[in-house]
Amino acid sequence: MERSFLIRQPSVLIFIGLLALFTIGATILSEGFGLGLISTSFIKTLGKTLCLCLIALAMDLVWGYCGILSLGHFAFFGLGGYMIGMWLMYARTEQIVINSLANAPLPPTSGEIRDAIGSQIFGVVGGSEIPTIWTFAHSFPIQLTLVVLVPGLLALVFGWLAFRSRVTGVYLSILTQAMTLALALYLFQNDSGLRGNNGLSGLQNIPGASNVSQDTISIWFLWASALALGLGYLFAAWLVSGKFGSVIRAIRDDETRVRYLGYSVEAYKLVVFVITAVIAAIAGALYYPQAGIINPAEIAPIASIYLAVWVAIGGRGRLYGAIIGAAFVSLISSWFTSGQVPDVPLGFYTVKWVDWWLVLLGFGFVLVTLYAPKGLGGLFDRLVRRQDA
């Protein structure tokens, strides 16, 4: 009999253990539940970072294991955010409207409530009609289903068209960039029904929890994000541990040869593409309530390119590499761009890190590619092996 994948991959249990320690530790130090040493806004940064680790995990599955360099997975992440954001915004606006009409001499009709919600949400784009795509926005379970369904369906249709025509390599990467760009441009329009460049905001306010403080809500989301990442990691490790993992790595290395073994390469790519799109969407649905706002700029093509950079820096094809890359780069990035890093005055020129951080990142990327092609995760492997010896 085959041994469990947990025994064959000790890194899984180590990762889950570290993640649990991290989450409990952060909670103890937080303002919401503990000592107050970590600010609520930093708890949110940590929670968001866990979500970015989850999408990096998806990127590692699709690119590191299956060899599909998708530069469009942030489209799925963003769509997941929009789907949950619609419910957050609608349900909360509905509460506000009902509360404000409560003192009216006549009880408001449901039509009046709808009109008021419509003008509250869509006033910024010059409308008050509630667009058709908001039909189910009042329902949490339906929007939650759409978090999975809409990005999954987009991935299915896009993947089916692209893989069936055997688009591979750089052409596929360009096509995925075009997909995310097209989606961003569409959402930028005021009549897209999703408030154009304003996006959806106030997402940090959870309907039905208006008297719960952000200190507490931030901890809820930290735990939800950690849970999603932990489950995602278990799922990914299980998926790649068996014959399916063998087949997709074989597709990455020589897809023609895999066809002659009788495997339908296109079907496998499609399965991996759709699964990872759904993981990305779940990550997005947890990220944006912590960010508070989502707008179309979030799914600009550059976002998905960063995602590939994180995974490359962390090291492809080993799951924890993607986590290390995403956590390391995104945390450093938010530090450099927060303005907390002192500028470097050179007399004739002042290095402002907010601007120069990207140069530093690019330089780091080149260094990793040249001197540690297996990424930070590869260095980690070498350390562990040395201890074994």
Place this chain on the structure above:
Amino acid sequence: MSKNPTLLEVSGVSVTFDGFRAINNLSFQIGSAELRAVIGPNGAGKTTMMDIITGKTRPDTGKVTYGRPGKNLLKMNESAIARVGIGRKFQRPSVFESQTVFDNLIMALKKSRSPLDVVFYRRDDSDVSKVEKLAAEIGLADQLQRLSGELSHGQKQWLEIGMLLAQDPQLLLVDEPAAGMTPEEREKTTDILRKAAETRAVVVVEHDMEFVRRLDCRVTVLHEGAVLAEGSIDHVTQDQAVIDVYLGR
């Protein structure tokens, strides 16, 4: 012939690459349990012929049918053709170098190829013993846990033949299996192929006359994309046309 019904029939096939006719009205048949050698000078169209049978190249004209009742292979894609029972070994050894010998063989083992079945596949003892038996046949029994990228050239060739056998195909197409092998390795390769042909059809493309002689089977000589001669090795080596275009040089 009645004891050995036709398994593969290629008739009137032509392929043109940018105006160059690589296969020219080619016709031949392979029986259900036979070993066949295909020889011919470089560029004769041997590899292209395999590309057509396995669905990699679509011919301009002609028919390729397989099995009984005859399935039209020209309407199927590569993976579907592999699933009906045609296995192929490429000219350069192509095994999955970043995976172990064991994993390479498990992947090739005849099982459902659908993604859902593969996701939930967990190997059982009977699969493991099948793989171990195969590994013994190809002389890699003690190499199962090695990465296949670490194997010698000859061992990679055998692993690939082993993967073909694991697929349990009815028709095996083998492109230049002995290229780059030592004489002892060649001898072993001949044994493996002869044994495989006891229960299925095996078509071996080869350059080397000595190797073909040792296979001791019917020989088809290709030249400029068409059959030049067919028969026993002694028959074709005495054929004047064959001597002129191939052996005489």
